[in-house]
Amino acid sequence: MDVRRCDWARNDLAIRYHDEEWGVPVHDDRRWFEFLTLEGAQAGLSWDTILKKRDRYRIVFDDFDPTVVARYDEAKVATLLADPGIVRNRLKVASAITNARAFLEVQREFGSFDAYIWRFIGGSPIRNAWQSIEEVPARTIESDALSKELKRRGFRFVGTTICYALMQATGLVNDHLVGCFRYAEVGDHAVGR
DSSP, X not given: OOOOOOTTOOSHHHHHHHHHTTTOOOOOHHHHHHHHHHHHHHTTSOHHHHHHHHHHHHHXXXXXXXXXXXXXXXXXXXXXXXXXXXXXXXXXXHHHHHHHHHHHHHHHHHSSHHHHHGGGGTTSOEEOXXXXXXXXXXXXXXXXXHHHHHHHTXXXXXXXXXXXXXXXXXXXXXXXXXTSHHHHHHHTTOEEO
């Protein structure tokens, strides 16, 4: 039997990510920080590139512990920029550190980053009903609002397109195509729009 997936899942790594993670609601702060960091690193690159480097990111970014990343100094930045296993872009590496500090501030204010970010969509995932990949937007009113708010709080590499990709990855929206086998599985927790 042929399994129907979203069109973008075309190689083993992407298929596994699509089938197991993409669009599943996230409620763990460390996972939120991981996705925030990886989506920022992806800017201008393919998500496949990031998936290939993800395991190395987990190692060199201390399993995405924002408390540890927030304390990174110039020596650590130099080590990261010398590591071919990650995206060696000074601005992206620096943004991970800046974002870790802003992330900790959000946690202090709201109790968790999770409690903070789910407010942008009213607490329940948005369930879209796209028939084809061409229908899926690159940004929405919600991603515009999230981007604006994150920037106001000092986050970097959080433009509206990056924020929408973050929303898709973490289950704030269910953007699996209607014909994809994951649409219904992920959608059990989503509300229609």
